[in-house]
Amino acid sequence: MKTPGKYSIETGPIRPPNEGSAGSLLIRATRNCPWNRCVFCPFYQGEKFEIRDVEDIKRDIDMVKKICSGQFDTSDFYYESVYMVRGWCKGGGKTAFLQDSNSLIMPTEQLIKVVKYLKDSFPSLERITSYARADTILRKELQELIDIRKAGLTRLHVGLESGDEEVLLLIKKGVTPEQHIEAGRKAKKAGFELSEYVMPGLGGRELWEQHATNTARVLNNIDPDYIRLRPLTVHPKTELHQMRMRGEFQMTSPHERLEEIRLMVESLEVSSVICFDHFLNGWRNKEGRSLFDMSYTGYKLPDEKERILQLLEEGLEVPESMHFDPRRSTMTSL
Numbered sequence: 001m002k003t004p005g006k007y008s009i010e011t012g013p014i015r016p017p018n019e020g021s022a023g024s025l026l027i028r029a030t031r032n033c034p035w036n037r038c039v040f041c042p043f044y045q046g047e048k049f050e051i052r053d054v055e056d057i058k059r060d061i062d063m064v065k066k067i068c069s070g071q072f073d074t075s076d077f078y079y080e081s082v083y084m085v086r087g088w089c090k091g092g093g094k095t096a097f098l099q100d101s102n103s104l105i106m107p108t109e110q111l112i113k114v115v116k117y118l119k120d121s122f123p124s125l126e127r128i129t130s131y132a133r134a135d136t137i138l139r140k141e142l143q144e145l146i147d148i149r150k151a152g153l154t155r156l157h158v159g160l161e162s163g164d165e166e167v168l169l170l171i172k173k174g175v176t177p178e179q180h181i182e183a184g185r186k187a188k189k190a191g192f193e194l195s196e197y198v199m200p201g202l203g204g205r206e207l208w209e210q211h212a213t214n215t216a217r218v219l220n221n222i223d224p225d226y227i228r229l230r231p232l233t234v235h236p237k238t239e240l241h242q243m244r245m246r247g248e249f250q251m252t253s254p255h256e257r258l259e260e261i262r263l264m265v266e267s268l269e270v271s272s273v274i275c276f277d278h279f280l281n282g283w284r285n286k287e288g289r290s291l292f293d294m295s296y297t298g299y300k301l302p303d304e305k306e307r308i309l310q311l312l313e314e315g316l317e318v319p320e321s322m323h324f325d326p327r328r329s330t331m332t333s334l
């Protein structure tokens with residue numbers, strides 16, 4: 001419940017881990033998800049998608065500026081807003097993330113206004129990023145994307161999830177592999193840094209091989225800057241949970257997922273950085289520590305491909321019971 005007279009800088013429920021904690025300023029440009037049908041996603045169920053008014057977003061940015069200046073009364077703000085902004089300022093105020101799940105969908109002119117206002121308000125900003133659906137990238141003209149990028153939105157995070165047609169249909173992603181390729185290439189052509197998110201385990205026991213090989217094929221055709229792995233868990237609120245309960249979807253084990261990632265990595269011919277930067281990549285090495293470097297800097301391909309394959313081999317030699325088992329977790333993968 002809101003207290004009259006107190007200001008709250010609006011934030012949404014999710015952001016990429018590397019845009020988290022005090023790292024990135026969170027500015028909510030849109031609310032919820034305009035697609036909202038992916039069977040594994042619990043985040044925006046029942047929530048209506050909205051594009052926020054530019055003036056409301058600018059007011060949030062003004063309030064961030066006020067808190068950063070130190071010239072404010074703490075009782076005028078909700079604690080969470082002050083906490084987020086102070087942490088961000090102390091960290092140098094270098095990056096910002098536009099929430100929610102697909103803010104690229106904003107009319108181009110409005111999005112440019114928001115990004116420019118943010119940049120003008122904080123000259124310290126080096127990077128502004130957003131999630132973007134592939135179909136939204138395809139709907140914008142190339143020149144619009146270039147204009148948005150030139151205004152200051154420089155990195156897009158795209159949920160590829162899988163490059164396999166059958167898996168994409170099963171999970172109701174609403175995008176085909178070829179559309180993913182076209183959108184990824186278009187984003188790169190417009191000059192964006194591109195992160196593609198892949199979901200190990202999404203093919204289940206039935207489709208894991210084609211999930212691995214076709215995801216590699218799509219990534220090879222895009223060659224994104226980053227490939228980020230987000231292993232699947234199944235939240236009880238999702239349609240995928242119902243499918244699992246009915247026996248229509250069988251989750252893979254920790255070792256089976258390592259096999260899947262190995263098949264994908266072996267098939268990759270990219271110059272991307274591959275990142276295991278999410279706690280659900282919780283495999284263990286022989287010493288019981290994290291198998292992969294879970295930092296945001298990841299492993300550079302192709303130079304470190306052999307290193308990743310060695311680690312995968314090591315993970316397969318560790319008893320399965322020592323690994324984090326996604327079949328017993330309901331934590332979310334996004």
Ligand code: SF4
Binds near residue numbers: 037044
């Ligand atoms: S995974 Fe992304 S696109 Fe799919 S419903 Fe969730 S937020 Fe929307």
